[in-house]
Amino acid sequence: MQDGMYTALFGALTQEHRMNIIANNLANVNTTGFKQDRTAFKDVFVRFAHDTIREPILHLRDKGLFPEPDYMSKVRIAESRIDFSQGSLKRSDNPLDIAISGEGFFKVRTDTGDYYTRNGHFTVSADGTVVNASGHQLLGEGGPITIEGNARIDISPEGQLFANGEAVDTIQVVTVSDLTGLRKVGQNNFEIHPDSGATEEAATDVVVQQGFLEAPNVEVVTEMVNMIETQRSFEAYQKAIMTSKETDSKAVNEVGKV
Structure with missing residues (x-):
């Protein structure tokens, strides 16, 4: 041959x-x-x-x-x-739709561990936990974020979440030392590859925008x-x-x- x-x-x-x-x-x-x-x-x-x-x-x-x-x-x-690269931001006016302007990720908790995502479409579950469409819990500085009742929700550009004017928690917005060390794990989530040597870092120069969603960069x-x-x-x-x-x-x- x-x-x-x-x-x-x-x-x-x-x-x-x-x-x-x-x-x-x-x-x-x-x-x-x-x-x-x-x-x-x-x-x-x-x-x-x-x-x-x-x-x-x-x-x-x-x-x-x-x-x-x-x-x-x-x-x-x-x-x-x-x-x-950053996708365009689209207004939705949903108080729990949030988008990150800049290099950063939300942290969500799943049954298999904590992951990173840019999907900022969240809702409040029956038990008051803020979750995404897959049921993954949005993490704040104190862990999974919970909101009681039908509270009015406000989110500052720094990620601080208020319910009826009272501070509830600050949404975790993080990044990694080397973006090439991230890999996809399904359901629009990412994790750090164990062999990459990349580490999690606090995101800087980012703005959390309430009432917006990030479009795909395709x-x-x-x-x-x-x-x-x-x-x-x-x-x-x-x-x-x-x-x-x-x-x-x-x-x-x-x-x-x-």
């Missing part, structure tokens, strides 16, 4: 992975606070022993290589990362263009695989005949 078939196969698999990422971005164009994924590509060069020996060597050969040796490359994903037109480009690339790799297969078939069935 020709090495060209493997090269095309690796390229097709890479484009398939890229398509999955694009599809997930497009599926979340209406998800509050969603952060899109981005990919970058590189060539991985396969080096042969004779590639580093271009000049004649008397005890090996007296002429240079013909044809000239070169490198074969296979496409690889060099980087897949989360784009944490640009639909850009993602649609990327999808078409990826599909065309995948089709090109398919053709390369079929061409390599046909060449192998002719070599076996025609050239190999006596």
